[in-house]
Amino acid sequence: MNDGTEDGVSTNDGVRKAAELLGAEPSRAVAAVDFDGTLAPIVPRPEDARGDAAAVAALGRLGERIGTVAVVTGRPAELAVEYGGFAEVPGLERMVVLGHYGAERWDAAAGRVEPVGEAVPAGRLAELRAGLERLTADREQAPEGVRLEDKGRALAVHVRETDDPVRALALLDGPVRALAREVGMVVEPGRMVLEVRPAGVDKGAALASLCGAAGTPVLYAGDDLGDVPAFREVRRRGGFLVYVAAETGEAPVKALAAMADVIVDGVPGLAEFLSAVADQLA
Numbered sequence: 269m270n271d272g273t274e275d276g277v278s279t280n281d282g283v284r285k286a287a288e289l290l291g292a293e294p295s296r297a298v299a300a301v302d303f304d305g306t307l308a309p310i311v312p313r314p315e316d317a318r319g320d321a322a323a324v325a326a327l328g329r330l331g332e333r334i335g336t337v338a339v340v341t342g343r344p345a346e347l348a349v350e351y352g353g354f355a356e357v358p359g360l361e362r363m364v365v366l367g368h369y370g371a372e373r374w375d376a377a378a379g380r381v382e383p384v385g386e387a388v389p390a391g392r393l394a395e396l397r398a399g400l401e402r403l404t405a406d407r408e409q410a411p412e413g414v415r416l417e418d419k420g421r422a423l424a425v426h427v428r429e430t431d432d433p434v435r436a437l438a439l440l441d442g443p444v445r446a447l448a449r450e451v452g453m454v455v456e457p458g459r460m461v462l463e464v465r466p467a468g469v470d471k472g473a474a475l476a477s478l479c480g481a482a483g484t485p486v487l488y489a490g491d492d493l494g495d496v497p498a499f500r501e502v503r504r505r506g507g508f509l510v511y512v513a514a515e516t517g518e519a520p521v522k523a524l525a526a527m528a529d530v531i532v533d534g535v536p537g538l539a540e541f542l543s544a545v546a547d548q549l550a
């Protein structure tokens with residue numbers, strides 16, 4: 269954890285404030301975290317990402333003390349459950365995973381994924397897949413190292429493994445947006461990635477449906493642009509926000525840093541923070 273002095277809030281103050289908020293009504297309280305870059309360290313290949321054992325255990329410790337713990341992610345819910353290693357972790361027996369930015373919900377208690385809302389027709393996804401395959405095979409528009417991740421309901425174009433990711437993103441941005449428009453989907457930019465996903469969902473709406481009525485005490489932690497709607501929703505509800513600053517040397521996400529109550533150093537910083545909040549609640 270850093271001392272959070274950039275925004276004038278020490279992390280110790282943050283731990284105390286977060287524990288006070290969640291502890292005021294523990295049975296109603298919600299603690300939700302993003303997956304990649306928050307609970308799982310960033311790695312070059314999406315399929316190699318795994319939940320950090322200390323961070324997952326800390327989330328479980330919170331789960332033993334409050335009503336709801338959740339993961340809100342752009343990943344398919346089932347994949348986040350598998351990569352997160354949530355099975356058998358004490359305190360996560362009732363956890364919720366909201367996948368695909370809220371288009372899927374997995375409840376640990378039921379052990380299955382339910383779709384939320386309308387799915388994009390298979391034909392449009394096939395059209396998008398074909399367009400992105402053509403684009404990423406074209407070396408004039410997609411440099412060596414560009415990778416396509418097929419997530420079923422969405423596709424992501426990754427540039428982390430190219431020689432110059434910033435240039436690769438600049439080259440791909442226009443063509444990816446054009447393909448998204450053609451199939452009526454939207455582009456979600458993230459850390460070294462451009463994702464094409466269905467419109468009509470975001471992490472703010474997902475979190476709102478999880479929290480329900482106003483007044484639910486809520487803490488949220490995230491690291492990327494896709495978390496901005498969740499940060500806004502939590503701010504609107506008077507909740508507590510943790511920005512997980514990148515450990516990989518990437519530029520900070522200013523919108524998150526500006527709204528955060530506390531800034532922690534990467535996934536290990538979040539593990540330490542959640543664990544300290546759980547200690548205070550004990």
Ligand SMILES: O=P(O)(O)OC[C@H]1O[C@H](O[C@H]2O[C@H](CO)[C@@H](O)[C@H](O)[C@H]2O)[C@H](O)[C@@H](O)[C@@H]1O
Nearest residue numbers: 303304310311312314317341342428459460461
């Ligand atoms: O909402 P999130 O849980 O943060 O998911 C957002 C995207 O994360 C993944 O990509 C990111 O993590 C990869 C593994 O560490 C990394 O290689 C990549 O550069 C990051 O952008 C994931 O692959 C995407 O599908 C998610 O949408």
